[in-house]
Amino acid sequence: MSRKTAVVTGASSGIGAAAARALAEAGFDVVLGARRTDRLAEVAAAIGGTALPLDVTDEDSVNAFTEQVGRCDLLVNNAGGALGLDSIAGADLDLWQRMYDVNVLGTVRVTKALLPNLVASGDGQVVVIGSIAGHQPYPGGGGYNAAKHAEAALTRVLRMELLGEPVRVCEIDPGLVETEFSLVRFEGDRERADAVYAGMTPLVAEDIAETIAWVATRPAHVNIDQITITPRDQAGAQLVHRRK
Template sequence: MSQRTAVITGASSGIGAASARALAADGWHVILGARRVDRLEALAAELGGTAVALDVTDQESVDAFAAQIGACDLLVNNAGGALGTTPVADADVDEWQRMYDVNVLGTLRVTKAMLPSLIASGDGQVVTIGSIAAREPYKGGAGYNAAKHAVAALSRVLRIEMLGQPVRVCQIDPGMVETEFSLVRFAGDADRAAKVYEGMTPLAAEDIAETVRWVASRPAHVNIDQILLMPTAQASAAVVHREL
């Protein structure tokens, strides 16, 4: 059996990079997409994978990315992120626009571009990294909640539309994961980002990557539709036990 190919967006760090390592360890050839090409190339060299520049918010970049890829058996839509925690009354429309563009339209652009290859594979999978924010609104999260709820809707509709086609669709919704996520959300404020995880043990990128690996390893007749996973100390989006 020929080596299967996984395409991973947002692969330069965090969950994307960890997923690449987990899938490569399972024998997949990994094609890594992100804007930070220097990081991608280092990871690709480590894993024997392929690094390709990708900006999911730019249609020309997505088209160029897809044109360089032949076969694709698995797409991991990982690119995304949050910006700020302002309430609706003070919302920065530009921040909302950027979150929608990377999370929702970015997922759409790449999924649409890769679907022909996924169908042609005869057993394709789309695994999208969502968030607990896709299931439960929380104070200060309106923009990110709105974007991730839209991603969840996209995944659910795609699942319905792919019935009868050889493509499985899964959305993995993590709770608190310590990556660069909060650092980006708070515009590089390391102290503020660290406080998000103060007094508790969050999930690690590797925990999500192991879930991606497991989903991707299921036989063709099994579709893992949705997964919600949180650290033990977290019971919902805003309910967290902290040892302070």
């Protein structure tokens, strides 16, 4: 039997790169997409995968990417991220627009483009990497909260719309995971990013990747609708136990 193909967006680092590695170990051929092609190529080379440039916010880039994919049994919509911690009153609408474009419209663009391939596979899966921020809003997170709530909504609607089709849909919502997420959010401010995880033990990318691989390898009749994964030290979006 031929090997299944997994497509992972945002696969140059963090959860995306870890997911690509975990899925390769699970027996998938992996197609990796991201903007940082140099880092993407390194990850792909290490697992025998295929690296293709991808900017999920650009329609032409998505089309060029998906035209090269061919078979697709699993799509992991991982590309996303947060920018800033502005209040609603002080919202930078350019940042809100960018977060919405990558988290929401980016997920729609790639899913829409690859859905025919997923249906044609006879046992397709869409996994969307959301966030605890998609169901627990918090002050300062308005833009990211709004984007992740919207991404969660589209994921759940997709599941309903595909009922009867051979495609499963899963939403995975991580809590605090120590990757480059906070470094990007705070525009490279290492001290501010490190403070997010100070005094507690966060998840690591591999924790989420293992879950993605588990979801991807369930029997065809089993759909994992939604999983929220947090560290033991976290009991809510902003409820975190920190040791002195």
